Amino acid sequence: MALKVAVQMDHINSIRIGGDTTFALCLEAQKRGHSLYHYTPDRLSMRDGVVSARVEELTVRDIEGDHYTLGEPLSRDLSEMDVVLLRQDPPFDMNYITTTHILERIHPKTLVVNDPAWVRNSPEKIFVTEFPDLMPETLITKDSQEIAAFRKEFGDIILKPLYGNGGAGVFHLADGDRNLTSLLEMFGQMFREPFIAQRYLKDVRAGDKRIILIDGEPVGAINRVPSETDARSNMHVGGRAEKTELTEREREICTRIGPSLRERGFILVGIDVIGDYMTEINVTSPTGIREVKRFGGADIAALFWDAVEAKRR
Structure with missing residues (x-):
């Protein structure tokens, strides 16, 4: 069953194909005979209730520096597509949120992955708070006195922007740091939203697991180990990926959150786990599937399209 698949993403000329999940999904879709159409969020439109985008037919190749060919731009009614992949990277700002409002108009007749309404209502650093017993102590606020009291209670803390991504703006404040x-x-000048403070987990030195x-x-899953000079394990900022297996505790976490993910129509999700604690549930454009396969794990792109095709039958 060939599908027409539109991919809303950052421009394909900007990606690093060796670790890009969206690219892996496109490769597998093409392998299955699906037609691919590429567009960036700024080419999404809605006129008189009709959702369209200026798309380009996309062909992909797993060749660094020569990984894609785009056809001529053409305006297409997205309700005529079978699937739209919502895959642009955060920041999770009003621009991002607006695209979810627009794409919600065509879902589920056109299957939007992940479900745009639930993506909008499940910011990754807030969604995780629905499972307080699975996560480290966490405070979301812009009140400096509350943050100071939280820091006094726990000593070492992590401070980060609520809607950041890729490790940007993440700080480790050790006990006694002035x-x-x-x-x-500085955060108050940079961000209008509240900040997030979490108890620092020393287990991060052994890695931050992406499941x-x-x-x-x-x-x-892969384990992402931070460099000796950084508190962050994100691969964007120098974290090193290594092969790993799931622990009993991690399987328990997945069992707990699985029903909530299915209820929200989240087909592809990445969670972050440090030691025994889940720190984030990533539903926007989770990454890591190429690294999993590279270390001998499952072909997650194939499993993804199995799930999507089952919902389109």
């Missing part, structure tokens, strides 16, 4: 006040002043779930079931 930079909290100036850091809060991928398809339709609420764990299908693979």
